[in-house]
Amino acid sequence: MIKIIIIDSNSADQRIDRFLKRVFNNISQSFIEKNLRKKNILLNKQLTKSNQIIKVDDKITIKNYSKEIYHKFEKKKSVLNINKSHIVNFKQSILYESDFFLIIDKWSGIASQGGSNITISIDTIIKNISEHYNLVHRLDKETAGLMIIAKNLQYTRLFGKLFKSQKLKKTYLAICDGIPKIKESYVDLNINSNINDKAIQTKTFYKVLLYNNKTSLIKFQPQTGKKHQLRIVAKKLGCPIVGDQKYNLNQTKQKENLKLNAFKLEFEIADSEFKITSALPKDFTNYLKLKNIKFNPTTI
Helix, strand or coil, rough: CCCECCCCCCCEEEEHHHHHHEECCCCHHHHHHHHHCCCCCEECEEECCCCEEEECCCCCCCCCCCCCHHHHHHHCCCCCCHHHHHHHHHHHHEEEEEEEEEEEEEEECCCCECEEECCCEHHHHHHCCCCCCCCCCCCCCEEEEEEEEEHHHHHHHHHCCCHHCCEEEEEEEEEECCCCCCEEEEEEEEECCCCCCCEEEEEEEEEEEECCCCCCEEEECCCCCCCCCHHHHHHCCCCCCCCCCCCCHHHHHHCCCCCCEEEEEEEEEEEEEEEECCCCCCHHHHHHHCCCCCHHHHCC
């Protein structure tokens, strides 16, 4: 039996082996290499290598396709019944949408991706909309604010390159306990990775925007991306973020939501400039009012 796969725009511009691994679950690299070498898998009827980049309208022919060989690899799409309230929240959170990507204003309390004891996440919601949708970055479960979702592989890669080259500017706002001694500076900090406890060098710009009642509103602009980076930096500055149950030892604030917001994204695609800002959550603005800190978001 022969199976033919024609490449569409959602699958183009990637290596053929990586494409096959997305199509077939748990298929091994050695299996792919072997069948390419034996001409069981052809690209446009020609022998090809595993690192060959596939293009739109390319034709992959699997000559030895059979239930015995390939069906054990086929992905079984799991349909998760998502509560309507999550769908409503997601649709209401969309601030910008095009044919290629969308930007949401993530609410606090929902994880970006699944994990232990996590059933519903932004990732599970978007995968139920389209299997082609991908997260291009993540926010902590407790963090509210802007997230980008690519609608195809091409834009997933494009945003990956923007992040890697630091051509996508991220601005966060945080309400912190205390006031840093230096009101504006860069923080270079080594943060241990979960992989082999290897330290990763991070760089973060910060600026105190306003302060009152032993509380400060700080703008953070991370130059690197590391889990909990801003929360760790705030603690290092001696002013942990309000509501941070991991890094803030002030027990009186434990019932507060984490006062960290992914506030602004700035980037350029195909000569179009994008500047998207979050609508600050009510608990964030209410806490500022409680501390008599008068903040105008349009000034950022």
